[in-house]
Amino acid sequence: MNTTTQPVPVATPSQQGLLGAWLQALATVVRDKGVLLLLVGAPVLYGFFYPWFYADEVLTRVPVAVVDLDHTSLSRQITRFADADPRIEVHLVTGSEREAQEALWRGEIEGYAVIPAGLKRNVVRGENAVVSIEANGAYALLNKAVQYGFAEAVGTVSAGVEIRKLQASGQSAPQARASRAPVQLQMVALFNPTEGYGSFVVPAVALLILQQTLLMGAAMLTGTWVESGQHRASSTTWLGRLLALCTLGWASGLFYFGWIFVLHDYPRGGNPLGALALLACYIPAIAALGALLGLWFGNRERALQVLLFTTLPIAFVAGFSWPVEALPEPLQWLRWLLPSTSGVQASLRLNQLGAPLSAALPYLCALVALGAVCAGAVLALARPSSPDARQSASRARAERERSAY
DSSP: OOOOOOOOOOOOTTTOOHHHHHHHHHHHHHHOHHHHIIIIIHHHHHHHHGGGGGTTOSOOOEEEEEEESSOSHHHHHHHHHHHHSTTEEEEEEESOHHHHHHHHHTTSOSEEEEEOTTHHHHHHHTOOOOOEEEEOTTSHHHHHHHHHHHHHHHHHHHHHHHHHHHHHTTOOHHHHHHHHOSSOOOOOOTTOTTOOHHHHHHHHHHHHHHHHHHHHHHHHHHHHHHHTTOOOOOHHHHHHHHHHHHHHHHHHHHIIIIIIHHHHTOSOOSSHHHHHHHHHHHHHHHHHHHHHHHHHHOSHHHHHHHHHTTHHHHHHHTSSSSOGGGSOHHHHHHGGGSHHHHHHHHHIIIIISOOOHHHHHHHHHHHHHHHHHHHHHHHHHTSOOOHHHHHHHHHHHHHHHHHHO
């Protein structure tokens, strides 16, 4: 009786099928804590905590001061209207501009208005009357809130003075209001009715988070395969690996486009099928680019270190935090090599604006082209070497080991 145990054949990377390669890649991600943290932990963590910083959406009750040098009923009316404005809150009323400046330097207020002496007298005489507004320009959002808050207060008081003058000349109240503003202006903020900063920045940053986490995770994982010599594999194996990366990326994308946007009530759902089409094109382009970079760096730590430094520059060239037209011309061309450039522009049209798919089609085509080029480069660079080449590489490696001793 023959009791010899026959060895069980083990599929090498070049012999795996698509499903086997997909499962093995997912298993590798689960075992690799660093990659697992980037591909699963980081998107979830960012999704919960990043939008909370912008929960209030719009700045309200920014502390300000009023320097009242006039001390009349008109100056007190301006102060009351300023304090009633939702953007600002009057914390200090003083007769010294120096005191207001010191409060600004201490961070107690973010700006102040100077009501000059003789303001009411000049208004009654029909002479030029100016209220100056000094705001903290070091912070754009605070500066905007202070300027707009005081401008609305002074504008309301000024309109009331003009209407009373017209009424004194014999016009009725409706006639006076019509004469004061013969052309009415109606402003509508489309797709962001509250003009909230979170509704502006979070949907775009979500695309950057998806890109950077998947890009770094894919590059690290590929660098691990290079270090262990598993990067030489068949096209089927590599397609399974890329599909595994895409699976995790699609899960994160659905998490952001679905639950996160609903939870924080950001603009969404304008074109849900278009948003799904965007994810279908966006994630593979990132996965293929990450794998290509991992092959190029050939080391997981080096890939992570380099890609960490690209996060901030990529945010600047994405086209939402700074106008693309203001970028240097070389950057305007190079930014199209990044999936986030097309991804952010397509997302704004499909998810926020509710535009038809045709409006985002050029960006989706750019993503498909970028993904195809990167995937083709990965398959070409990582194709299995011939037996002769493998033997030569083995001999060269053995020679290096002997020379080291």
